[in-house]
Amino acid sequence: MKAIFKRELNAYFNSMLGYIFLALFLVISAVLFFTYNILNGEMNMNMFFQSILTFSLFVIPIITMRLFAEERHQKTDQLLLTSPVSVTSIVLGKFFAAMGVISIALLITAIFPFVESFYGKLSIAEIISAYIGFLFFAGSIVSIGCFMSSLTDSQIIAAITTYGVILVMLFLGFMVGNTITNDIAVKILDYLIPLNKFSDFAYGILNIEPIVYYLSVMAVLLFATVSKIESRRWR
Amino acid sequence: MIEICNLTKSYGDKLALDHVSFTVEKGEVVGFLGPNGAGKSTAMNIITGYISATDGYVKIDGDDILEKPYDVKRKIGYLPELPPLYSNMLVKEYLDFVYDLKQIKTDNKEKHIQSVMDKVKITDVQNRRIANLSKGYKQRVGLAQALLGDPQVLILDEPTVGLDPQQIIEIRDVIKQLGEKHTVILSSHILTEISAVCERVIIINKGKIVAQDSTKNLEQSMSEEIQIEIKVAANAQTALDTLSSVENIESIETVSSDSDTESEFLLKVKPEFEADVTKNISVSLAQNQTPILKLDKKMATLEDAFLKLVNVENQDETDATDETNATQKDDNKEDSDNESNI
Numbered sequence: 339m340k341a342i343f344k345r346e347l348n349a350y351f352n353s354m355l356g357y358i359f360l361a362l363f364l365v366i367s368a369v370l371f372f373t374y375n376i377l378n379g380e381m382n383m384n385m386f387f388q389s390i391l392t393f394s395l396f397v398i399p400i401i402t403m404r405l406f407a408e409e410r411h412q413k414t415d416q417l418l419l420t421s422p423v424s425v426t427s428i429v430l431g432k433f434f435a436a437m438g439v440i441s442i443a444l445l446i447t448a449i450f451p452f453v454e455s456f457y458g459k460l461s462i463a464e465i466i467s468a469y470i471g472f473l474f475f476a477g478s479i480v481s482i483g484c485f486m487s488s489l490t491d492s493q494i495i496a497a498i499t500t501y502g503v504i505l506v507m508l509f510l511g512f513m514v515g516n517t518i519t520n521d522i523a524v525k526i527l528d529y530l531i532p533l534n535k536f537s538d539f540a541y542g543i544l545n546i547e548p549i550v551y552y553l554s555v556m557a558v559l560l561f562a563t564v565s566k567i568e569s570r571r572w573r
Numbered sequence: 574m575i576e577i578c579n580l581t582k583s584y585g586d587k588l589a590l591d592h593v594s595f596t597v598e599k600g601e602v603v604g605f606l607g608p609n610g611a612g613k614s615t616a617m618n619i620i621t622g623y624i625s626a627t628d629g630y631v632k633i634d635g636d637d638i639l640e641k642p643y644d645v646k647r648k649i650g651y652l653p654e655l656p657p658l659y660s661n662m663l664v665k666e667y668l669d670f671v672y673d674l675k676q677i678k679t680d681n682k683e684k685h686i687q688s689v690m691d692k693v694k695i696t697d698v699q700n701r702r703i704a705n706l707s708k709g710y711k712q713r714v715g716l717a718q719a720l721l722g723d724p725q726v727l728i729l730d731e732p733t734v735g736l737d738p739q740q741i742i743e744i745r746d747v748i749k750q751l752g753e754k755h756t757v758i759l760s761s762h763i764l765t766e767i768s769a770v771c772e773r774v775i776i777i778n779k780g781k782i783v784a785q786d787s788t789k790n791l792e793q794s795m796s797e798e799i800q801i802e803i804k805v806a807a808n809a810q811t812a813l814d815t816l817s818s819v820e821n822i823e824s825i826e827t828v829s830s831d832s833d834t835e836s837e838f839l840l841k842v843k844p845e846f847e848a849d850v851t852k853n854i855s856v857s858l859a860q861n862q863t864p865i866l867k868l869d870k871k872m873a874t875l876e877d878a879f880l881k882l883v884n885v886e887n888q889d890e891t892d893a894t895d896e897t898n899a900t901q902k903d904d905n906k907e908d909s910d911n912e913s914n915i
Binding site: 340343344345348349352353412413414415416417418419420421422423424432570571572 | 592618619622624625642643646647649651653655657658659660661662666670671673674675676718733
């Protein structure tokens with residue numbers, strides 16, 4: 339797993355992909371920080387986190403689309419699958435590499451609260467919890483991307499299907515409480531949309547429920563990815 | 574060392590491998606020969622654990638790949654048809670990665686990688702990006718990858734494809750050297766390659782083994798009849814009269830008889846009479862004052878054996894499908910496709 343993680347992380351920065359992701363992510367989060375916090379003179383970073391959360395939905399597929407589709411396209415999966423490593427460790431290595439790129443981006447955004455801390459009193463606990471929450475949230479989106487990438491050998495199709503799933507999630511999110519009012523439907527949909535589970539983190543509450551929720555979303559999707567790759571050998 | 578039993582693989586209705594069984598002894602170099610689409614790559618992919626068989630099993634050193642996948646995979650070095658290279662990596666970086674990936678344990682990692690690079694002569698490109706290498710060098714990096722960790726078994730799928738003649742000879746020498754210490758299965762549709770490198774050949778067509786024997790035996794079994802080419806300075810009729818007076822010639826075929834002063838024939842002779850016939854021909858031609866311009870013995874090669882075996886197979890199939898009915902037209906189309914591929 340370590341070898342795969344190392345190679346994947348390097349691969350992001352051997353090509354333009356890692357830099358494109360970082361540039362996009364950082365430019366947009368800087369703009370958001372500037373409009374919400376600096377222009378309004380606002381110390382609370384809640385709005386900032388909520389917005390980059392939504393925004394990240396559109397940049398994460400950039401780094402997940404290649405994960406398995408590229409291997410299959412270049413036939414390098416032949417090397418991985420004939421090496422003495424388990425499919426689970428291949429999937430986890432790749433998952434953590436994508437998370438690594440996101441972590442690098444988040445680490446750089448830590449400049450924003452740091453700058454703020456010169457001008458007022460900052461709730462550090464709240465910010466740390468928001469970052470933790472963001473990582474959990476990103477993990478669930480990355481695992482969607484992982485799974486979609488394992489279904490095809492075309493990176494473009496992997497990206498488009500990931501965007502498709504994300505868009506459906508967003509629309510359902512808007513409809514919950516507005517168009518959809520049935521109690522049971524609302525409850526079920528609430529569970530299907532990772533976006534809704536973030537608010538606790540943003541308020542500095544490290545609740546066990548959303549953490550378990552995000553972990554199980556990741557577990558289910560990564561398991562599905564492993565099964566998908568294993569099953570391909572039998573066809 | 575390698576034991577393959579009843580290996581079957583079907584893709585939907587299509588049988589890519591049909592109950593293939595063979596064994597390879599330790600230290601043997603075995604050639605896997607067949608036309609395109611015969612199932613060579615499928616068989617290799619199953620042996621290395623990349624895909625699974627529909628039926629049958631593969632045992633390496635007595636261990637089934639499904640029961641002890643990691644132990645077995647550690648013993649195999651695999652060069653697939655398309656070398657599995659990450660084009661964005663440097664050669665050295667890539668080999669480093671493969672070393673870690675395969676969890677190879679040697680005393681000195683650097684030294685081991687260096688020795689493998691020396692073996693396939695890629696030391697001078699070690700700091701170049703794989704994407705910028707020529708096809709030949711990419712193939713060698715792929716081979717280096719398979720050699721890392723000094724695995725007991727090497728599975729090489731068309732290792733010399735796309736190389737220039739000089740490189741082909743070099744890679745063949747490398748494989749010959751490897752055959753001294755490793756068990757090698759090598760696939761190819763180039764026959765000279767197999768006869769140059771392998772001790773034993775397995776000929777496969779449409780997922781079935783049609784022959785397996787030593788390269789030598791296979792060539793010999795083909796020479797039930799020796800063909801003698803002869804060209805004389807006389808018109809066809811005169812020469813034919815002289816030739817037919819010689820005993821023990823199975824058949825005489827006139828190859829060219831256009832000119833009055835030259836004609837060419839192809840004679841078929843049983844091996845045991847070959848020496849006598851050659852002697853008698855020249856004597857009787859000399860008595861008739863007919864100069865011999867060319868006298869040549871044609872030996873059956875592996876190529877003839879291959880073409881004969883594969884064609885017989887294809888013929889059978891076509892006959893069978895013809896008899897059934899028109900709904901299987903597709904199959905026939907496939908047959909003829911295969912034939913044109915050979």
